[in-house]
Amino acid sequence: MAERAGCCLPKLAPRLDGAEARRISDELALLAHPIRLQILDLLAQSQGQVCVCDLEAALPVKQPTVSHHLKILREAGLITAERQGLWIYYSIRADAVQAVPERLLAHFASLG
Amino acid sequence: MAERAGCCLPKLAPRLDGAEARRISDELALLAHPIRLQILDLLAQSQGQVCVCDLEAALPVKQPTVSHHLKILREAGLITAERQGLWIYYSIRADAVQAVPERLLAHFASLG
DNA sequence: CATATATATTGAAGTTTGTCAATATATAGC
DNA sequence: GCTATATATTGACAAACTTCAATATATATG
Numbered sequence: 001m002a003e004r005a006g007c008c009l010p011k012l013a014p015r016l017d018g019a020e021a022r023r024i025s026d027e028l029a030l031l032a033h034p035i036r037l038q039i040l041d042l043l044a045q046s047q048g049q050v051c052v053c054d055l056e057a058a059l060p061v062k063q064p065t066v067s068h069h070l071k072i073l074r075e076a077g078l079i080t081a082e083r084q085g086l087w088i089y090y091s092i093r094a095d096a097v098q099a100v101p102e103r104l105l106a107h108f109a110s111l112g
Numbered sequence: 113m114a115e116r117a118g119c120c121l122p123k124l125a126p127r128l129d130g131a132e133a134r135r136i137s138d139e140l141a142l143l144a145h146p147i148r149l150q151i152l153d154l155l156a157q158s159q160g161q162v163c164v165c166d167l168e169a170a171l172p173v174k175q176p177t178v179s180h181h182l183k184i185l186r187e188a189g190l191i192t193a194e195r196q197g198l199w200i201y202y203s204i205r206a207d208a209v210q211a212v213p214e215r216l217l218a219h220f221a222s223l224g
Numbered sequence: 225c226a227t228a229t230a231t232a233t234t235g236a237a238g239t240t241t242g243t244c245a246a247t248a249t250a251t252a253g254c
Numbered sequence: 255g256c257t258a259t260a261t262a263t264t265g266a267c268a269a270a271c272t273t274c275a276a277t278a279t280a281t282a283t284g
Contacts, residue, residue, distance in 0.1 A: 012162065012170045016153040021146035031216075032140035033272090034133035041128040044223035050124065052231055058124045065273055067232055086230050086281055098220050104143075104213040111156035112206055145242085164261055177243055179262055198251055198260050 024107060027100055030076050035061055036069050043079060043092035051087040136219060139212055142188050147173055148181050155191060155204035163199040 014021075031037065042058055043050055052070065056063045070090060073079045078096050082089050143149060154170055155162055164182065168175045182202060185191045190208050194201050 012154055012158060012166045014150050014154060014170050015157060016150050018146060018150070018172060021149045021153075025144045025146045025149055028140050028144035032137045032144045034130060034137045035272095037133045037137055038126050038128050038130070040220075041133075041223060042124055042126060045127060046124060054124045058126050060130060061272090062274055063231075064233080064275080068272080071232080083231095083280085086228095088231065092223075094220075094224055097223075098217070101213045101217040101220060105210070105217060108152075108206075108210050108213060111153060111204075111209075147242090173242090174244055175261075176245080176263080180242080183262080195250085195261095198258095200261060 024104070027076075028104070030072065030078065031100060033069070035059060035065070036073060039066075039069055039073065040078070040092055040097060043090055044094065048089060048091045050090050052090075053087075055090075136216070139188075140216070142184065142190065143212060145181070147171060147177070148185060151178075151181055151185065152190070152204055152209060155202055156206065160201060160203045162202050164202075165199075167202075 031040075038059055039055060042055060052063060052066055055066050055070075059066060070079065070081070074081055074090075078093055080091050080093060082091070143152075150171055151167060154167060164175060164178055167182075168178050171178060182191065182193070186193055186202075190205055192203050192205060194203070
């Protein structure tokens, strides 16, 4: 049959299973927040030596919110924290951050 | 002063303003959903000629949910739709999809 | 130990997102 | 126009996310 007899025939199967799709989307969701992007930008700007109050002063959210986003980024391995006395200095893990779009690019390239 | 006198002194200013951060995070949020990633995968797999019922059959969600995500992807310019009789065939815009991680990569590269 | 400061955590409230049943719209064929 | 099929839209509900005030924890200093 040259034409499709009706619809839903090709038995399309997902090459990307649900678990893998969730893995990628979770990784993207980490970066899909303006405050988190700004935090990463600020950390990249001044290599190391950025404390929470520096971030709070530069961002339009309060301290608990900054800490909340820092925790998310830290648990994802995108930033690191080091306490020095009263302050806790955060740093970006540039390689881990750049790996995200690289993996995404590889994923979409393999779709083509 | 060689040492920082207290904290919050460097007057960190965001190179990335709120509007630009939101632009990037909105773009990321588009892809940060497992069903949308699977839809893009399925569309890439069978170039064109994929109707909604094909997608519904391959995915763990019902038809209104498929249509919902298709609308989001279409309004973002990542896919196109073409009606043929009763069916509406969706296609991926591979260039538009790949441009997202490319822009993201460029963004993070410029942070370094 | 008491005080002060920096950051983390908790808990609550508002907002957004995701899903689906029900319904509407569009097209084809009779 | 009537019926059948494919897709879109609406409306409601639940779950997840975001934010902040209040509080807790940790560290430094007197």
